[in-house]
Amino acid sequence: MSLHERPVPLAATSAATNDRTALSADRRRGDLATAAGRDFDLVVVGGGVTGAGVALDATARGLSVLLVEADDLASGTSSRSGKVFHGGLRYLEQLNFALVREALLERDLMVERLCPHLVEPEPFLFPFTSRWQRPYVGAGVAMYDLFRLTGPRSVPGHRHLTRRAALAEMPGLRPDDITGAVQYHDVRVDDARHTMTLARTAAGLGATVLTRTRVVGMLRDGQRVTGVRLHDLEDGGHVDVLAGVVVNAAGVWADEVQSLGGSPSIAVRPAKGVHLVVPADRIESRTGLIARTSDSVFIIRKWFDHWLMGTTDTPWDHDRGHPVASREDVDYLLGQANRWLKHPLGDADVVGVYAGLRPLLAGVPVRTPGARGSTDPATTAALRRDHTVVEQPAGLVTVVGGKYTTYRLMARDAVDAAGRSLGRTIPASSTDRLPLLGATGYVAVRHQRDRLAREAGLEPEQVEHLLGRYGALTPEVLDLLADRPELARPLPGASHYLAAEVAYAARNEGALHLMDALARRTRVFMETPDRGVAAAPEAARVMGSVLGWDEERRAAEVAAYTTAVEAERHAATMPTDDQAVRAWQTVAGAAAR
Known part of the structure; x- marks a missing residue:
């Protein structure tokens, strides 16, 4: 049923909407206008990586899906992450072996099969400043490799380096006290494009995707949630949409969305993470760096023609929609970097700063051996990164916590729970075998780079840049140049x-x-x-x-x-x-x- 404050505009026809994967303004208006007349199996709330992952997983299992996002796809945490698929070395110290193993298998799966055009293995150096660190850290990194013996191995393993070899890999490293290093690999990802590509892949399979559409209420039949009331933030008006199950994947807003369906049973404790961006020529290195801090880790990672440096991990008690970095954050990160760099960085070297929020569950601390404040309730560095699925009230499934790397597993578990709530048997998750849009044919298109460049009047490097963003869809972008x-x-x-x-x-x-x-x-x-x-x-x-x-x-x-x-x-x-x-x-x- 529809309760409009004013009519929702009808969709206009455009060539772009002929492609089922294309998300256009015209398609959005049309989908919003018709949503009130549909009864979806699932309405997914939240257009971050978890929500987009849920939409793809559910659609691939044959369910009808509506994905709604109050802002833009990946506009929250999923565009402000550390931009890396990783197992999490520091989670080994928390003895959270299951999370590390799951994350490593997922990391390698992205490179091997799911989105090779959006990711790239990158080396990281863990420098030693004392001899006892080599057996301790080396054992952890070796375990990192052992955890993925049963899965794809598209990411290089670790290697131990002498002091001279470590400084050759990273000439910009301060030589003081360096006794050697271990080098391992994790995987860089363009998080915002990856999340958007998930949503487009789901749309291509039949999901409806609506951005700038806020859930302002839950529909109920007795104690059961039966749908959502939507507010169109672009053109105004409200629409009521029926659903067999509502999946709450709203990240740092998950407790607020759950409260629309009744008394919330979870409490999200947002943790702010800040990153700095500096040009590539400011740090002389062929490798990223990871180093311990008093209660977490500090990481410098390659980011195309730049370096990313982060992160902080502090409680955030302000507007969840607008996390901002402070002078204290910037000074902390520059200070951590300058502990290790031969040529110190200053404000003039910083071209970008961004802050994001992690959706951590309150009340689930863990003890991290040797970490300052690890059991202090005031610190967020001590909260687990595992995810939780809550199936209450009836008709509402909430998935929260976790980390970007394990989004697919979070989505799988949420859809499994939704299937139980629907009361019917649904197929098992198949997203581990479902390449994202732009992955299929990517290698073949990449082999055509020079020809595509000649035909488009571009340099090969420009087409290479496009290939790393659009994969096999690169010719679609180049086709725009013809007209x-x-x-x-x-x-x-x-x-x-x-x-x-x-x-x-x-x-x-x-x-x-x-x-x-x-x-x-x-x-x-x-x-x-x-x-x-x-x-x-x-x-x-x-x-x-x-x-x-x-x-x-x-x-x-x-x-x-x-x-x-x-x-x-x-x-x-x-x-x-x-x-x-x-x-x-x-x-x-x-x-x-």
Whole structure:
């Protein structure tokens, strides 16, 4: 049944919507208009990696699925992670062997089969400063390799290095006190694109995907949840949608969504993690680095033409929709980096800062041997990263916790629970054998790189960049250049990105706003010194040509984007979280007025 405050606009027809995997503004409007007339098996709340994973898993099992997200796909935690599939060396110290083994098998599966175009194995160096560390850390890394004896082994194993070999791998490492190292591999992932690709893959199998659509209430039949009330944040209006089961995969908002169905039985304790981005030439190294801190680990990892440095792990008691970094966070990370680097880094070296929240379950601490504050309730570094599935009240399944690497297992467990709630037998999960969009045929298309470059009038390196983002779909992006050659131009101030990528984001990838394109479909927001301000006007013009924006709308999008950049930058100069939040609110509030 439908309870509109005003009519939901009908869908317009476009060539982009002929492809079932394409997420366009027209398709969104049409799907929202028809959602009220459908009775879905599952409504999935949350468009992060877990929610998108649930949508794909359920659709692949033959269930009808609606995925709803209040903002953009991956706009929360899933675009602000450490951007790596990993087993988690530090979880070995928590004696959480099951989590490490599961995560390592998942990590290798991504490289071997599921999304080879979106991932890349990367080396990490664990430097030793005393001789006792080699047997202790070496045993942990050896266990890392042993855990995956029964699965694919697409990621290189570890090796021990002498002091000289360690410094040869990382010449930028301070030589003081270094006695040697062990080197192992984990896997880099573009988290935002991976999450979006999950959603597109689900859409191609028949799932309905609605962004900018907030769940504002639960429908009930007695004590059982039977659907959701949706608010369209783009065009206004409300729609009621029926479902056999509602799956709550809202991450840091999971307890708030669960409370819409009755008294919540979980409590999420958000933990803030901050990362810095510095250009590749600021650190002389062929390898990333991992080192112990007093209560966690510090990691420097390769990120295409940059390095990522992180992370922090502190409680966050403010607006979950707007985590911000503070001066304290930035100073801490620079200080950790400069403990190890021969040439110290400063503020001038930092081109990007981003903060995300981990959805940790409160009240599940673990003891980490040797870690300061590991049983202190005030620290979040001590909370488990396992996930939990809660099947209450009837008709509502909540999945929360976990880590990005194990999203597929979280999704599997949630859909298993949903099947029980539906009261019928459903097929077993098959997503371990289901390549994501762009994976099938990726190797063959990559072998055609030079030919594609010649035909498109691009450099081979530019096509290589596209292959690492779109995989076998790269020709779809290049096809845009045939009709609009001007889309071959790089974005101003962000020369690694073509205007065509912004057009494709709006036409096929569900980008509805400028921030969607510059922060998540591309990485302009975190990789350019001005955070994409110079690119914004041209990107808005390109998006507007696809989405039908007039001059006023384009100006509004550029202004909103610029304000968001200014607010985050201003916040990062403030000493504490409280002051950073007030600074962010001051800038954002002034712009709103």
